[in-house]
Amino acid sequence: MLELTAIAFSPWSEKARFALDHHRCDYRELAYEPIVGEYVLRWQMRRPFGPLTVPVLRDGDRWLTDSFDIARHAESIGRGTPLFPKDRLAEIAAWNRRSEAALAAGRAILMQGFAQTRELAIAALPDRIPEALKPLFLPVGQWRLRSFMAKYSIRAGDRAPFAVLTAELDALEQALAGGRYLVGDAFSHADIAMALTLQQVHPVDPSYIVRMAGLGPAGMNVPELESRYAGLIAWRDELYARHRRPGGGLA
Ligand SMILES: N[C@@H](CCC(=O)N[C@@H](CS)C(=O)NCC(=O)O)C(=O)O
Known part of the structure; x- marks a missing residue:
């Protein structure tokens, strides 16, 4: 399997x-x-x-x-309708590159906001460590966060990721122009890839994707962007309702 x-x-x-x-x-x-x-x-x-x-x-x-x-x-x-229609492959790959850029920027924004918190250092520890003992391993969690930031070249206070993320979300908004799908008139991997860039702005309902533990009530939300992209968040929610079943599988 x-x-x-x-x-x-x-x-x-x-x-x-x-x-x-x-x-x-x-x-x-x-x-x-x-x-x-x-x-x-x-x-x-x-x-x-x-x-x-x-x-x-x-x-x-x-x-x-x-x-x-x-x-x-x-x-x-597998089976089912294509997510990569042959004649639209280049277009879908280009959207995936945009998705990669937006996701990396979203990750940087998230880490900049939370990297100093005790909660995230604890969340970065392996699950096999019992909860009660995790505070003792705090330095390991902090080391893990530092190496994660180094692996993805994330620098504290760098505003560049905001510019990247907003540019990609603006491009998405423009391309959709109020429509349902990005490529032609059908659901494709471009929609999946771009819908997921909103996960680090305002996560989808947790029945679809579990939330990251340890971030506290603020979660993965970026308050500066949530209201600006409310229309895209609604598009993503509708896409999930139409094509995904809570807990996985098809709607
Ligand atoms: N281009 C890759 C990017 C995947 C990626 O960046 N994964 C990160 C998600 S935060 C990861 O593996 N993080 C855990 C780690 O680096 O240890 C893909 O689409 O699969």
């Missing part, structure tokens, strides 16, 4: 999961754990060096290490 290593609350992981579910692929999801998870995965993949992110899909001897490739693989082995 296919194995998807993923982070439950992560929009990148959801891009892969959404496509696998859309194509009715049979897979099991393995939770990626901070710190140890990366070493375990590297060992399983026989890939000691080089960049590694999740989601990762294993299909027998084959390892797919990017959500876009996983979504395309799901289409090649």
